[in-house]
Amino acid sequence: TAGITQAPTSQILAAGRSMTLRCTQDMRHNAMYWYRQDLGLGLRLIHYSNTAGTTGKGEVPDGYSVSRANTDDFPLTLASAVPSQTSVYFCASSDRFGGYTFGSGTRLTVV
């Protein structure tokens, strides 16, 4: 089934450790996004990429980095995790101004 694959599904991470959340799409969409979802706050954009080789900052980028080496992959890295980064992380992709296709999410707990 075409779509977005995220890994891992869930993770418990010690504060101060680094981690990379993986995201792969097979729809050949140019644009990809990382959101975090927190209760009562909705989805907030962390970083985005319009096309391979380019990235940009969203609403809440601090503490996160991304790369876009090719069209299909868009990993999100936490260099030194803190408890406030406990959240559910969603990767998404889109074709210009269309609706987004989301992955199933990664539930991250930083302790």
Place this chain on the structure above:
Amino acid sequence: EDQVTQSPEALRLQEGESSSLNCSYTVSGLRGLFWYRQDPGKGPEFLFTLYSAGEEKEKERLKATLTKKESFLHITAPKPEDSATYLCAVQARMNDMRFGAGTRLTVKP
């Protein structure tokens, strides 16, 4: 700053009891208003895009409408399988889709 407010936060309906969900927005230059459905433990699933005031879109028991200040998601004769969180989002610029906090809908048989 672009803002999206959804109401109510939660809605409980009996099967067959029609109702509406509200999405109020403030945005400079709306390019599109989007509705998504999200089931527990899953990512949002795209439902509709509305581009201009007066536009309507329908899918099964759902109908979305748009004015210059708000959008409604009307649910006609809902079934238990319509239970989910419904998210509204607005987009004024590429790479900037702003989401509301959602309405959690429960439909009891």
